[in-house]
Amino acid sequence: MVLNWxxxxxxxPLYQDAFFITLKLAFLGIIGATILGLLxxxxxxxxxxxxxxxxxxxxxxxxxxxxxxxxxxLYFGLPKxxxxxxxxVCAVSGLIFxxxxxxxxSFRSGLEAVSKTQYxxxxxxxxxxxxxxxxxxxxxxxxxxxxxxxxxxIFLIKETSVFSIVAIADLMYVAKDLIGIYYETDEALLLxxxxxxxxxxxxxxxxTVIERRLRYAGFGNSSHLSGQEST
Amino acid sequence: MQDSAIQxxxxxxxxLRLFQGLWVTIELSMIAILISxxxxxxxxxxxxxxxxWIRGICRFYLEFIRIMPQLVLLFIVYFGFARTxxxxxxxxxxxxxxxxxxxxxxMGDLVRGALTSLPRHQIESGLAIGLNQKQLYWYxxxxxxxxxxxxxxxxLMTRMVKTTSLIVLIGVVxxxxxxxxxxxxNRLTVPSSAIWIYGLIFFMYFAVxxxxxxxxxxxxxxxxx
Numbered sequence: 001m002v003l004n005w006x007x008x009x010x011x012x013p014l015y016q017d018a019f020f021i022t023l024k025l026a027f028l029g030i031i032g033a034t035i036l037g038l039l040x041x042x043x044x045x046x047x048x049x050x051x052x053x054x055x056x057x058x059x060x061x062x063x064x065x066x067x068x069x070x071x072x073x074l075y076f077g078l079p080k081x082x083x084x085x086x087x088x089v090c091a092v093s094g095l096i097f098x099x100x101x102x103x104x105x106s107f108r109s110g111l112e113a114v115s116k117t118q119y120x121x122x123x124x125x126x127x128x129x130x131x132x133x134x135x136x137x138x139x140x141x142x143x144x145x146x147x148x149x150x151x152x153x154i155f156l157i158k159e160t161s162v163f164s165i166v167a168i169a170d171l172m173y174v175a176k177d178l179i180g181i182y183y184e185t186d187e188a189l190l191l192x193x194x195x196x197x198x199x200x201x202x203x204x205x206x207x208t209v210i211e212r213r214l215r216y217a218g219f220g221n222s223s224h225l226s227g228q229e230s231t
Numbered sequence: 232m233q234d235s236a237i238q239x240x241x242x243x244x245x246x247l248r249l250f251q252g253l254w255v256t257i258e259l260s261m262i263a264i265l266i267s268x269x270x271x272x273x274x275x276x277x278x279x280x281x282x283x284w285i286r287g288i289c290r291f292y293l294e295f296i297r298i299m300p301q302l303v304l305l306f307i308v309y310f311g312f313a314r315t316x317x318x319x320x321x322x323x324x325x326x327x328x329x330x331x332x333x334x335x336x337x338m339g340d341l342v343r344g345a346l347t348s349l350p351r352h353q354i355e356s357g358l359a360i361g362l363n364q365k366q367l368y369w370y371x372x373x374x375x376x377x378x379x380x381x382x383x384x385x386x387l388m389t390r391m392v393k394t395t396s397l398i399v400l401i402g403v404v405x406x407x408x409x410x411x412x413x414x415x416x417n418r419l420t421v422p423s424s425a426i427w428i429y430g431l432i433f434f435m436y437f438a439v440x441x442x443x444x445x446x447x448x449x450x451x452x453x454x455x456x
Binding site for chain 2: 060061063064065066068069070072073076077078079080081154158159160161162164165172175176179183185186189192193196197200201204
């Protein structure tokens, strides 16, 4: 297997553009999914009527269907009833729809791991419910949720690889294009694999380091490390 | 107009064809999951090997498979092998290879987790009463780890079905492709059929995956000691 270095050099700029498109969309999607997931987790943990049932329905729909099908529906289905979304909006909202439920499950297990006395203590020293959430509950919940949060982030970055179907020039799209036009398959695939490694390896390593350094605040809860409610 | 759009689904053999397409997806994921479970056991046992270099190789394989998007792996096997080794896999074959490789890695990690969580004295007691390695695994270890493994394997099955949707991108005619054909065939007479077809496919996937993930949750809560 001899690599065509000249071809690699020529196609590097294409990969560079695609690299940043993938990165940008993944970043927006993950931020959105985190916010949505947090909201849904709080709705479920507080058992707010109606919203809680709707959230459950959303979680089941989102977790039991592939992103590819969700994107086909958003991009090709919705315009038929007059809702026309651009490729980018489609891709990011698809990723948020998918990721929201995974993030919600992760945060929910984190929130459940914070002991009930923590809520009460926070309120008793005069914090408002919102401040109590932000300063007392969430930091503790997030520490427990971090490993599954990290897994979700990596999962969502990997899922961006199907974005090419909604006409986004991401890494897969560029690789497929180059294979189709020049038949330099090895070079195109090598660059594709390297690009994903450049994105995903540092993310994976950073999260591993953070997880090792993290200290769990286990106030008033004996089973905080397992991330499960004590029974 | 809305009425005629929804009728596209029921016109002619359309609905039957969509179900046949769905069956292709299910069939491929079933084959892949069976291979994954069998090889996953071997891989899991290798991951708990005494030899450091075997564990190292397994670890590398697992991490590489895990970090690469499955679509990239599909492209490597489908396009890369044809060019480099002159091996032309059909789309179905490439899908089975890739999903088995991925499933083996995931299943192997589950088996490894189950094996290492088994109390050490179980193995020592087995050895003490004179069982050989084969008997030890067959009579002592497997029966105990199965309770933990079955719910996780069922859960892996839903992930497999969902991931198998990617095969439309390497040219396998499955439910999405059939859907696209129906939409194209009716493009002029019923322009708005896409929303119904893609909506139906969305719920088809849901109808397949939802019971399986429920089963997994049910088994997990039932067998939790």
